[in-house]
Amino acid sequence: MATTESMKARDVMHAGTQCVGENQTLLDASRMMRDLNVGCVPICGSDDRLKGMITDRDIVVRCCAEGREPASVMASEFAGELHWIDAEAPITETLEIMETHQIKRLPVIDVRNGHRLVGMISEANLARNIPDEQLAEFVERVYAA
Template sequence: MNKQLKARDIMTGGVQCVGAHQSLLDAAKMMRDLNVGGLPICGDDNKLKGMITDRDIVLQCVAEGINPAEVQAGSMSGELHWIDADADATEALEVMEQHRIKRLPVIDVKQGHSLIGMITEANLAKNLSDEQIAEFASRVYAGAG
């Protein structure tokens, strides 16, 4: 990965949030419509509150017999990791490897701490060397299942 690249250089912009007060059913429909496997959760202040994945909805809600229309997305936010838009892209890779995550929200700290994009595996694949891709996969997917 080019050391000069910043997180903002490799991210996908135009990220849509599911509201913390919206239901998991709403989140699932958004994921379907956007063809994504995860969404950031934003509060009433439009600030990032968490992340939710399709897997979260299935394992923590549907598989437990809970109606996804009755659960607010914000209740599932879990541990939150993000990166400053001006951080080195290699730092994004390190955060994703360390926490074994496949999606990393990008926050512009200088612009009111607003969510401006998302770094995904696809973004990394376009910007990583073959060696870095192999290392990322071995760290993030090791024992995953």
């Protein structure tokens, strides 16, 4: 394993991330999450570029709890603020972005190869790749009130 100082986002990410299309429904997104056994999927446009992220919590709290029908709501409505990391960025920068914005999943973009989505970094990826002390600090900052 590389040292934390030399690790890049690419070294830690889960590759092969699948997107829900911006013109697909939240029902499509929820089925994709079920089939992939994940709690979040990226939203991609017809140009294959990352447009946002949708979580299972978004679907429940921002759609169902408001009385909206997931089969009639487009994923693009939930794109929201987007944070991402370049695949070649140091893992320390990844941690900084996730901690600052208190996010648990971060899309990885290959800026040098057409600005395409190449993976996702989650807490589980971090837990497998960074020292316990650094992980504890991350958890404390992300879950702070």
